[in-house]
Amino acid sequence: MTRFFMTEEFFHNPYPFYEEMRRVSPLYYMSSGKYPGWYVTGYQEVLDILKDVRFHNRTPLPSTTSKYEGLKNSQNHMMLFKNPPDHARLRSLVGQAFTPKEMAKYRSFIEETVHQLLHDSKKTGTLDIVTDFAFPLASLLIAKILGIPDKDRHAFREWAIILLQSIDLTRTRYALAEANDTVIHLSVYFKELIQERKQHPQDDLISLLSLGDSTEKSLTEEEIIATCILLLIAGHETTVNLISNSILALLNHPQQLILMKENPSRVDTAVEEFLRFESPTQMTARVASEDIEIDQHAIRKGEQIYLLLGAANRDPKKFANPNQLDITRSPNPHLAFGYGHHFCLGSNLARLEAQMAIPALLQVLPYLQLNSSTVSWRKLVGFRSLKNLPLNWSVHQLINV
Helix, strand or coil, rough: CCCCCCCHHHHHCCHHHHHHHHCCCCCCEEECCCCCEEEEEEEEHHHHHCCCCCEEEECCCCCCCCCCHHHHHHHHCCCCHHHCCHHHHHCCCCCCCCCCHHHHHHHHHHHHHHHHHHHHHHCCEEEHHHHHHHHHHHHHHHHHCCCCCCCHHHHHHHEEEEECCCCCCCCCHHHHHHHHHHHHHHHHHHHHHHHHHHHCCCCCCHHHHHCCCCCCCCHHHHHHHHHHHHHHHHHHHHHHHHHHHHHHHHHEEEEEEEEHCHHHHHHHHHHHHHHCCCCCEEEEEECCCEEEEEEEECCCCCCCCEHHHHHHHCCCCCCCCCCCCCCHHHHHHHHCCHHHHHHCHHHHHHHHHHHHHHHHHHHCCCCEEEEECCCEEEECCCCCCCCCCCCECHHCCCCCC
């Protein structure tokens, strides 16, 4: 079974591997390989562990690691790797900017950006969903929310890819060293922005966090910087993956594509199915803070738990015909954004972008086709992420740009 893990076949399609593992046990202990621990593929088991506060988050780099001090320090201050009560303090402050009400303020900006990106594609006659559409949209929006100058957004993709690799199980020493250098650079960059916003506040998240309220609940400068770096990664990766994976899923399921075109009002339900079918985040990790028994399995204190969200979302015990895309599926209690106190903070943002971008794309370019029979996925275990998604279309197919 382990021979299949982290192979080209796995990166192209991990779901048969998940199914094989689940058939043996929904909690499978993998003793060999670089990352021994419990790999959890069952929906109920994943949900139970996400809800159980005895399973803690911890940074990907252990405290005993003497290298990569910049990266390690940044991760230590990130909300993603915090546990109560620090996690609640950070989330309550940062979460103010990510409520449904706050996200609704960006609807016109998203609409204008989508329109402009499609208009630019009309000029070139080509369209790569990842590089020409999903990434620029996510990049411009997270830059606006944070308060980062538009001139700097060109570097976002490179920064995000480098930093993402450092938290994935496929990371190498080179990847960690590169991420460490990037974090050091970004720490200086964001520190300058924080100081600028303290002098000249704007309507953005950096200003909100920088001004604070002078109480013990306020974020330290290190926490603000770490939060900005985290949002730089998460604000891009989830949305880019969601939009590009959704388009690929529709192209691979022509009947569902027709249904989506004929019923654009179904987009909310469709997005939930895209999240389930090709979860942007495939894995999240926990560590047992004490000896715990789950489903008659004895998990020892300190053991690592790898929760395979992509596997849980295709568990036949929870979802009928789990390997079938069904944009009318309801209810759809997927775990793509996690569950509990670490539920994805940017879920409202990712949903909104996808709900607006996908119907607009299909309206303007209704006859999209893949221009390659081979789809290339990035070599990541924790994320379902396309390298690119080039599409064919003719100029006469454009509608209402």
